Every structure is written in structure tokens, then in C-alpha cells.
Amino acid sequence: MGEPHRIGIVGAGWISGAYLATLRDHPAVTVAAIADLDTARAELVAAGLPGCRALPVGDLMRDDSIATVLNLTVPAAHAEIAVEAIRNGHPVYGEKPLTADMPSARAVLDQAADRGVAVGCAPDTVLGTGVQTARAAVDGGLIGRPLSAVAVMATPGHERWHHQPDFYYRPGGGPLLDMGPYYLTALVHLLGPIAAVTGAASRQRVRRRIGSGPRSGEWIPVEVDTHVTGVLHHVDGALSTITTSFDAVRTTAAPIEVHGETGTLSVPDPNAFGGDVRLFPLAGAGWQPLPPSAGYAGAARGVGLLDMLTAPAPRASGAMALHVLDAMTALLHSAAEGRRVPLTTTVERPTPLPLIPAGTWRVRPG
Structure with missing residues (x-):
């Protein structure tokens, strides 16, 4: 089965609670660190998660034990955080929109391609x-x-x-x-x-x-x-x-x-x-x-990140x-x-999902 996939979250605002409701008890992942401009807020969230540390953003990005960065910052910060995560070799999954403008969004995906790391993005x-x-x-x-x-x-x-x-x-x-x-x-x-x-x-x-x-x-x-x-x-x-x-x-x-x-x-x-x-x-x-x-029955925010970690071709x-x-x-x-x-881009329709009953998608694949 292996060790749970270690997630580092940047951004401890309102939307983080919706993600944590899915991720905190999922056996496939563990929320290992959280960072926020409001240090007290990050510490409060980390205190409710076993083994989770509140870290400065830079320290979280440089932490080699973090497998994937979950970017829950405001839209204006999406590009900066995603690029920093990618530069440190971390796959990144972010809240929507990908970034606030097309040039920065292209830069995020170009740098991810150069580093060979995955990028995922809500909505899931x-x-x-x-x-x-x-x-x-x-x-x-x-x-x-x-x-x-x-x-x-x-x-x-x-x-x-x-x-x-x-x-x-x-x-x-x-x-x-x-x-x-x-x-x-x-x-x-x-x-x-x-x-x-x-x-x-x-x-x-x-x-x-x-x-x-x-x-x-x-x-x-x-x-x-x-x-x-x-x-x-x-x-x-x-x-x-x-x-x-x-x-x-x-x-x-x-x-x-x-x-x-x-x-x-x-x-x-x-x-x-x-x-x-x-x-x-x-x-x-x-x-x-x-x-x-x-579709994923009974799903909630964060299922797109789980799909990115397990599916051959991430849908989000x-x-x-x-x-x-x-x-x-x-x-x-x-x-x-x-x-x-x-438009200057195109995309393939993602692979359709079969009906995945509630509960089964919460179990880590063997």
C-alpha cells in the first residue's frame, strides 16, 4: 500500500475547510504542512490535523518531504505560488482560475512541462x-x-x-x-x-x-x-x-x-x-x-486532486x-x-468516468 501521499497546502482561508473535509481522513494522502500569510490562521488549521506543521511559504516549498502542493491562495497569487512550487520540483493542484491571465497561465504550464511535474486545477x-x-x-x-x-x-x-x-x-x-x-x-x-x-x-x-x-x-x-x-x-x-x-x-x-x-x-x-x-x-x-x-458519487472538493494522483490522465x-x-x-x-x-488553445474532452459509488473512491488503491 505504501505511505500516504504528503500534501502541503498554501492558503488557509475559507475554501481550505472544504478541501480538508475530503483530504484529512483520506488514507491515500496526509496533509503534512500548511502555510498562510496569516501565521496564526495557519497554526490554528495545522493544530487540528495530526502531524501537520504550520510553515512559512518558502519553507513549505523547499521541503523535499512534500509530494504535492495544494494552492488555495487568492487568484492574484495563483501564478506566483504555482511557479514557486514547480521550481522546487513539486506537482501543484490549484483553485480556479489557473491564474489571473493567459501569459502567466502559459508560463505555469511551460515550466511544469520543463520540470516534468503535473499541474491540476479546480473545478472538480x-x-x-x-x-x-x-x-x-x-x-x-x-x-x-x-x-x-x-x-x-x-x-x-x-x-x-x-x-x-x-x-x-x-x-x-x-x-x-x-x-x-x-x-x-x-x-x-x-x-x-x-x-x-x-x-x-x-x-x-x-x-x-x-x-x-x-x-x-x-x-x-x-x-x-x-x-x-x-x-x-x-x-x-x-x-x-x-x-x-x-x-x-x-x-x-x-x-x-x-x-x-x-x-x-x-x-x-x-x-x-x-x-x-x-x-x-x-x-x-x-x-x-x-x-x-x-461520476464520483458523494464527492466533495479535493476529489480532483485525488483523481490527479491516481488517474492515468488527470481530468481536472x-x-x-x-x-x-x-x-x-x-x-x-x-x-x-x-x-x-x-481561442489560442484547445483541449481533449477528459476521459469519462463510470459511476464510482460513494465510499469506494475514498479507499486508497492497492
């Missing part, structure tokens, strides 16, 4: 039974030839609940770079890579007011577009329409719908691992629920994250320039 929600069951339905011909899709993410903004929402409204943030990776990654799984995009965007407010926590009532500047919409031109001819917004109170739209020649699929929230997949056949009289047929890969970032930055360029923008 697409590996759950929601998106994977929908993909199995598309691949199985349940809607015939897929023609189009519609994806909608609409909220009034994260400042209403997040105690430190500033980075959502700085370069590298905004609704597209924050939430778009879930929707775009799901669309690539469902319909394949994207060839070009056409986008539009707006920024109706120049400041936002924090609604909770110790800074409640404080105004923060808005430096990015807060409503982004556009059309994705998929390589195989399908067209997807996507809207991501921090300017909407509520929507009744399904998170994703995929339309084919003989049916429509309703796909659950790609920011979650499960959810109900429903089919409306052309000759049908109503929506039919599809039982889970693919750096290449996928680069392609999705390419699509998102191209949408923003298109919106600014008023033209159709071709």
Missing part, C-alpha cells in the same frame, strides 16, 4: 454525478446530435455574505473568472472544446457595500465588469450561450440546458457535485429524471484550466473590442 465539481451523468446521456445519444446549450449564473454579488470580498471586484475576479470556470468546464465536458467566442459585458456600479462581518457597511471599489454574457462557438459546431452576473437578484433559469435534435437535458448546478439530471425527449410528455450513471488538468481561462479572457477581450475572438 464536474467529476461528480451531476455533470458526469449528463455527459453520459449526451454521449449515449439520449438527445441526439447536440446543437446548443444555455448556461446561467446570476447572483446579487458576494459582498452580501463574504467578510473579505475585495478580490471578487479586482482584476482576476468578477463573475466570469470567479464562477465561469464551473460552467465553462462543464460545457467543455458536455460539448467539447471551444473554437471562438463573442462577448458583451457591463459594470453598472463603481463600488459595493460589504454586508456582513467586521467590515460591514464599508464600501469597496469595483474594478471589473460585473455582468458578462456571450456565445461560445464549439469546435464541433454547437453554440453555447453563457451569462455570469453579480447584478441579478434571482433567476428561474436552469444552471445549464443542453439542446439536441431529439431532446433537451437539464443539468444541475456545476458548482455542486450532484443534483438531478432531467431529460425531455422530443416525443415525450414531460421531464424524466435520469438516475446517476457516472492544467490543460483544461488553461483552455477555460482562454475562453474567459477571450470573452472579456471580445466584449471590450466588439468582435469575435478565436
Whole structure:
């Protein structure tokens, strides 16, 4: 069986708790070290993990006993931390987006290729039974030839609940770079890579007011577009329409719908691992629920890292994250320039998952 794979985490903020819920008791890995700019916060998290040390970032990166670095910093720091990990010979798995811009993202993957280390990146929600069951339905011909899709993410903004929402409204943030990776990654799984995009965007407010926590009532500047919409031109001819917004109170739209020649699929929230997949056949009289047929059942954040450590071809890969970032930055360029923008990358659809029952994927392979 061997020793557990030793993980070093950089970033002890809110999202680290979601990852630790998966990783702390998994027999395949051990969280050996954690680093954060807030030393006290890193020490608090480490104290709850047997054998885990709180270290300065540089010390964690230079620690040869660390097998893989989990990068949970804010988007503006993703590139710096990933590059430092790679320079020290560590594979790295990071939160989305891969980096805040395409040049730094390419540099991360180029340096990883030079060093021969793997790069993985969230979102891994697409590996759950929601998106994977929908993909199995598309691949199985349940809607015939897929023609189009519609994806909608609409909220009034994260400042209403997040105690430190500033980075959502700085370069590298905004609704597209924050939430778009879930929707775009799901669309690539469902319909394949994207060839070009056409986008539009707006920024109706120049400041936002924090609604909770110790800074409640404080105004923060808005430096990015807060409503982004556009059309994705998929390589195989399908067209997807996507809207991501921090300017909407509520929507009744399904998170994703995929339309084919003989049916429509309703796909659950790609920011979650499960959810109900429903089919409306052309000759049908109503929506039919599809039982889970693919994906990691009962999965949670961190399953993409486990998949990277065990699968022959990681599904939550750096290449996928680069392609999705390419699509998102191209949408923003298109919106600014008023033209159709071709992508500079492509990616293979990841190998589909069979249905992996809850509990079994938590057991270390022999």
C-alpha cells in the first residue's frame, strides 16, 4: 500500500475547510504542512490535523518531504505560488482560475512541462454525478446530435455574505473568472472544446457595500465588469450561450440546458457535485429524471486532486484550466473590442468516468 501521499497546502482561508473535509481522513494522502500569510490562521488549521506543521511559504516549498502542493491562495497569487512550487520540483493542484491571465497561465504550464511535474486545477465539481451523468446521456445519444446549450449564473454579488470580498471586484475576479470556470468546464465536458467566442459585458456600479462581518457597511471599489454574457462557438459546431452576473437578484433559469435534435437535458448546478439530471425527449410528455450513471458519487472538493494522483490522465488538468481561462479572457477581450475572438488553445474532452459509488473512491488503491 505504501505511505500516504504528503500534501502541503498554501492558503488557509475559507475554501481550505472544504478541501480538508475530503483530504484529512483520506488514507491515500496526509496533509503534512500548511502555510498562510496569516501565521496564526495557519497554526490554528495545522493544530487540528495530526502531524501537520504550520510553515512559512518558502519553507513549505523547499521541503523535499512534500509530494504535492495544494494552492488555495487568492487568484492574484495563483501564478506566483504555482511557479514557486514547480521550481522546487513539486506537482501543484490549484483553485480556479489557473491564474489571473493567459501569459502567466502559459508560463505555469511551460515550466511544469520543463520540470516534468503535473499541474491540476479546480473545478472538480464536474467529476461528480451531476455533470458526469449528463455527459453520459449526451454521449449515449439520449438527445441526439447536440446543437446548443444555455448556461446561467446570476447572483446579487458576494459582498452580501463574504467578510473579505475585495478580490471578487479586482482584476482576476468578477463573475466570469470567479464562477465561469464551473460552467465553462462543464460545457467543455458536455460539448467539447471551444473554437471562438463573442462577448458583451457591463459594470453598472463603481463600488459595493460589504454586508456582513467586521467590515460591514464599508464600501469597496469595483474594478471589473460585473455582468458578462456571450456565445461560445464549439469546435464541433454547437453554440453555447453563457451569462455570469453579480447584478441579478434571482433567476428561474436552469444552471445549464443542453439542446439536441431529439431532446433537451437539464443539468444541475456545476458548482455542486450532484443534483438531478432531467431529460425531455422530443416525443415525450414531460421531464424524466435520469438516475446517476457516472461520476464520483458523494464527492466533495479535493476529489480532483485525488483523481490527479491516481488517474492515468488527470481530468481536472492544467490543460483544461488553461483552455477555460482562454475562453474567459477571450470573452472579456471580445466584449471590450466588439468582435469575435478565436481561442489560442484547445483541449481533449477528459476521459469519462463510470459511476464510482460513494465510499469506494475514498479507499486508497492497492
